[in-house]
Amino acid sequence: xxxxxxxxxxxxxxxxxxxxxxxxxxxxxxxxxxxxxxxxxxxxxxxxxxxxxxxxxxxxxxxxxxxxxxxxxxxxxxxxxxxxxxxxx
Numbered sequence: 001x002x003x004x005x006x007x008x009x010x011x012x013x014x015x016x017x018x019x020x021x022x023x024x025x026x027x028x029x030x031x032x033x034x035x036x037x038x039x040x041x042x043x044x045x046x047x048x049x050x051x052x053x054x055x056x057x058x059x060x061x062x063x064x065x066x067x068x069x070x071x072x073x074x075x076x077x078x079x080x081x082x083x084x085x086x087x088x089x
Contacts, residue, residue, distance in 0.1 A: 007073065010070070011048065013044055014039055018066075031064075038060065041055075044056075065085055068084045069081060070082050070084065
C-alpha cells in the first residue's frame with residue numbers, strides 16, 4: 001500500500017520474544033535479553049523516513065518467536081499499526 005499512499009514516517013520494532021511458554025512480556029529474563037539484543041539493529045526501534053524500504057534484524061535465534069510491530073504515519077496524520085509473528089526454526 002505504500003505505493004498508493006506514501007508514508008511519511010514508520011517505526012519497526014520487535015515488541016516481544018517468546019520461547020515455549022516464556023516471554024519477555026511475561027518477565028522472563030532470557031527473553032528480555034534477546035528482545036533488547038535484537039532491537040539494537042540500526043533499523044529497528046527507531047523512527048524511519050517513509051522512503052526507507054527495509055528494516056532488518058540479524059542473528060535471530062532458532063526456537064524463538066518474535067513479535068514484530070510495524071507502524072506507519074501517512075502525510076494526513078493517520079497512523080496504522082500491524083503485528084506479525086515470525087518463528088525461527
